Amino acid sequence: QLQLVESGGGLVQVGDSVRLSCxxxxxxxxxxxxxxxxxxxxxxxxxxxGIKRSGSxxxxxxxxxxxxxxxxxxxxxxxYLQIINLQPEDTAVYYCAARSPASTSWHVSGMAYWGKGxxxxxxx
Numbered sequence: 001q002l003q004l005v006e007s008g009g010g011l012v013q014v015g016d017s018v019r020l021s022c023x024x025x026x027x028x029x030x031x032x033x034x035x036x037x038x039x040x041x042x043x044x045x046x047x048x049x050g051i052k053r054s055g056s057x058x059x060x061x062x063x064x065x066x067x068x069x070x071x072x073x074x075x076x077x078x079x080y081l082q083i084i085n086l087q088p089e090d091t092a093v094y095y096c097a098a099r100s101p102a103s104t105s106w107h108v109s110g111m112a113y114w115g116k117g118x119x120x121x122x123x124x
Contacts, residue, residue: 002026002098002113009094009118016086016122022079022096022115030054030074032113033099035106036081038092039117045095049081050106059106086122093117 008020020036035050049070050059058070069082079096095117103110 002029002032004096004098004113004115006094006096006115006118009120011121011123012086014087014122014124017082017084018086018120020081020083020094020096020118020120022081024077024079024098029077029098031101034070034072034079035097035099035111036070036079037095037097037108037111038090038120039095040089040092043092045108047106047108048094050099051079083120086120088122088124091120091122093119 003025005023006020008018012018031053033052036048037045038048039045047061048064049068051070051072055072060068067084071080096115097111098113099110100112
């Protein structure tokens with residue numbers, strides 16, 4: 001079982017960048033596909049970005065392409081998300097998740113483990 005803990009969120013200004021981190025504890029971190037999601041107030045949780053084992057393939061939500069970069073460091077049991085040019089609509093709680101080995105999609109229901117999230121608030 002994995003435990004995931006996000007960090008790096010906070011209050012930022014429009015146009016700023018942020019690097020979110022997700023530290024994992026537990027076995028076999030490198031065997032999981034990993035992802036970032038976000039949930040804005042009164043909205044459903046949505047996929048932001050995913051990365052397969054060994055970083056072989058990376059996926060981005062269409063509306064985030066060009067502004068986000070996902071990466072992982074299996075030696076450190078860590079996942080990262082860099083977001084540039086932050087906008088007020090990026091305000092949300094950002095969650096990292098590990099995908100169930102039985103799942104092949106990035107749908108929320110396919111994630112086996114979740115962190116508790118780190119909030120990002122973009123102020124204009």
